[in-house]
Amino acid sequence: MIKLEGLTKVFPGHNIPAVKELNLEIKEGDVCVLVGPSGCGKTTTMKMINRLYEPTGGKIYIRGENALQMDPIKLRLDIGYVIQEIGLFPHMTIEENIATVPNEKQWPKDKTKEKVKEVMTLVGLDPDVFKDRYPTALSGGQRQRVGVARAMVSDPPIMLMDEPFGAVDPITRARLQNEFLRIQERMGKTIVFVTHDIDEAIKMSDTIAVMREGELIQHDTPSDLLSAPADEFVSNLVGRNRSIKRLHLIRINEILEDVDRGKPIPEDAKKDDIEKSLADSDIRSVIVVDKDNKLKGVIGVNDLKRKTGGEVAGDYCQDVSDTVTSDATLNDALSVMLEIGEGYVAVVNEDDQYAGTITLGDLLNVVKEDS
Amino acid sequence: MDQLLWAVFDVLRAAGNGMLLSAQSDDPGLFMQTVNWISRRSEMLMELMLEHLWLVVLTLIIAVAISVTVGIIISYYESIAQTVLGICQVLMVIPSMAMLAFMVPLFGIGFTTGVIALVLYSLLPIVRNTYTGIRELDPAIVEAAKGMGMTERRILFKIKIPLARPVIMAGVRTAAVMMIGIAAIAAYVGAGGLGELIFSGISRGHQPMIIAGAIGVSIIAVAFDYLFYYGEKRFAVEGRTREGN
Numbered sequence: 001m002i003k004l005e006g007l008t009k010v011f012p013g014h015n016i017p018a019v020k021e022l023n024l025e026i027k028e029g030d031v032c033v034l035v036g037p038s039g040c041g042k043t044t045t046m047k048m049i050n051r052l053y054e055p056t057g058g059k060i061y062i063r064g065e066n067a068l069q070m071d072p073i074k075l076r077l078d079i080g081y082v083i084q085e086i087g088l089f090p091h092m093t094i095e096e097n098i099a100t101v102p103n104e105k106q107w108p109k110d111k112t113k114e115k116v117k118e119v120m121t122l123v124g125l126d127p128d129v130f131k132d133r134y135p136t137a138l139s140g141g142q143r144q145r146v147g148v149a150r151a152m153v154s155d156p157p158i159m160l161m162d163e164p165f166g167a168v169d170p171i172t173r174a175r176l177q178n179e180f181l182r183i184q185e186r187m188g189k190t191i192v193f194v195t196h197d198i199d200e201a202i203k204m205s206d207t208i209a210v211m212r213e214g215e216l217i218q219h220d221t222p223s224d225l226l227s228a229p230a231d232e233f234v235s236n237l238v239g240r241n242r243s244i245k246r247l248h249l250i251r252i253n254e255i256l257e258d259v260d261r262g263k264p265i266p267e268d269a270k271k272d273d274i275e276k277s278l279a280d281s282d283i284r285s286v287i288v289v290d291k292d293n294k295l296k297g298v299i300g301v302n303d304l305k306r307k308t309g310g311e312v313a314g315d316y317c318q319d320v321s322d323t324v325t326s327d328a329t330l331n332d333a334l335s336v337m338l339e340i341g342e343g344y345v346a347v348v349n350e351d352d353q354y355a356g357t358i359t360l361g362d363l364l365n366v367v368k369e370d371s
Numbered sequence: 372m373d374q375l376l377w378a379v380f381d382v383l384r385a386a387g388n389g390m391l392l393s394a395q396s397d398d399p400g401l402f403m404q405t406v407n408w409i410s411r412r413s414e415m416l417m418e419l420m421l422e423h424l425w426l427v428v429l430t431l432i433i434a435v436a437i438s439v440t441v442g443i444i445i446s447y448y449e450s451i452a453q454t455v456l457g458i459c460q461v462l463m464v465i466p467s468m469a470m471l472a473f474m475v476p477l478f479g480i481g482f483t484t485g486v487i488a489l490v491l492y493s494l495l496p497i498v499r500n501t502y503t504g505i506r507e508l509d510p511a512i513v514e515a516a517k518g519m520g521m522t523e524r525r526i527l528f529k530i531k532i533p534l535a536r537p538v539i540m541a542g543v544r545t546a547a548v549m550m551i552g553i554a555a556i557a558a559y560v561g562a563g564g565l566g567e568l569i570f571s572g573i574s575r576g577h578q579p580m581i582i583a584g585a586i587g588v589s590i591i592a593v594a595f596d597y598l599f600y601y602g603e604k605r606f607a608v609e610g611r612t613r614e615g616n
Contacts, residue, residue: 076520081519087516
C-alpha cells in the first residue's frame, strides 16, 4: 500500500539528514507505528508521505503509484491527517470543521451532511448535540474525536496520525485508543501512526518501525519486537519489563472466556443465595446485576454483616468505583485495579452490560504462559 | 459607550458654562455664540462634515485595499517584511504638516493630494496588524488545513483572513480615528472638510467657527470609533464564543 524507498530528507542549512535512506513497506489495512526518541525523524518521515515536506532523495509509492509525481493537493485530499495539536478551525462549527475535505472535494451538500453525521456517530459524538458547537465549547478528548472524524469523513484509504492522543490525560487517552482500535477493526484503513510512547506503539500497531537518528532500526510485529529486539537501542526502548508490556497486546475479551468465575446474582436475590455465592467466590465478593444484566454493584463478605432495611442483594451492594470495557487491554485492567485498590475489576461490554470479572491472578497466568 | 458620550457632553457643557461666566454681561458668551453660529450655518456645517466624512471613507477604502494586500504579501515573504514595515513606520513618523508640504510639489493642491497623504499615513497600523494577525495564527491550524489538502488560496480566504480579521479590524480602527484628525489638517492643501472651518476661523479670529469645526471632527471620530467597537463585538460574538445550547 505504502512503500518508501531510500527516502531521504536533508533540511536546508543542516549537514545531517533528518531521514536517511529509509526503506519501509506498509501493507494495506495495517497500522504501522513509527516510534523513537524525539528528533529521530519519525514525524519528518510521516510528513513526506503527504508531501508537507518534499523528500530530497528516494521514492514514495502509494498503491504502486509514484506519489512524488502526483498533484500534492489531490494526494492530500485522499490521505486523512490528524496531528497532536488537532488544529481545529476555531471560527467554524464542528460540522463545518468536519466537512473541510468534502467541501474541498465539492461534494453535494446533502451527501456531506449525511457523512458528517455518520462519522460523528462513529467517533462517539452525538451529532444533534455537537454539530453546531464551536471547538472552544469542547473538552480536549472531544476535540480529539472531532480531529479524527475530520480526517475520516471522506473515507480516505490512508491515514497519517502524528501523536493523535498525546495531548489528553491518560484515562481519556486509553479510552480514545480503545475506541480507535474498535473503529479501525471495522474500517481497515492503512495507518501511519507516530508516537514516542512505546506502550502506545505496542498497543496500537500491527507493525512497529523503530527509528533513531533518521534511520530505521527495526520493523517488526510488536510481539517479535518484544521477543527479539534487533539491538541494544531497541531493547532499551522497549524496556526491561517486557512481560508487563505484553499486557498491552492482549485484550480482555480474549481471555474472558477462559476465566471461570461464579455468575453474578440478580438484585432481588435472598440473603441465603448471596452467602452461597460468596462462599464460592475467589474474590471474596459477588457482583450484583439488575434485570437488564447491567452492573448494579458488588457485595463483599463484610457488607452482609451490615444492618440494612431490606433483605435482598440490591440493599447490600456497594457501588463499583470503576470498570473496564471488554475491548480494553489487560494493561488497562491492571491500571484500574491498582487505582481502585482491589484485586479484581468488573468488565462491561459496549452496551454497558456486565461481561465478567478478571483478577490479578488471571493477568499473572497470562504473563506466565507467554514467557 | 453611552457613558462616553455623556462625558463628552458634560465637558462641553462645563466649558460652555466657564465661557459664559467669564464673558461680559452684555456679551452672549462664547458658548451661546457657537450655538448661534451653528444654528445659522447648519447647512454649511453639514456639508463640510459630509466632505470630511467622504475624505476619510474614501481614504480608508483605498488604504485598506492597499494595506491588507501588502500585509498578506509580506506574511508570505519574511525576508521583505521588516523592510516594508520599516518604510511604513517612517511614513507615519513624518509630521503631518511636513508630509502635506512634500505632497504639494508632487500632486499640487486639492482633494487628491489630501487623499494620498492620508493613505500614506494609515498604511502602518493596517499593514502591521494584517501581518501580525496572520503570522501569529496557531501554526497547527494552518498545518492541519494544508495537510488535509486545502490549496494555499483557500487557506488564505477560508482560514487565515477570517481568523486574523479581529486583529486587522483593530488596525483599521486605529487608522480611521487617526485619519479623522489628520484629515482636518489636510484642509491646508485644499482637501476640504471641517479643517477649512478651523483654519479660516483661526485666520479670521472667529472663535465660534473654530469650535464648531472641532466639535464636528470630534463627533465623527467618536462615531467612527463606536461603529468599529460595535462591529468588532458583533463579529466576535458571532464567530468565536457561541456555545452550544
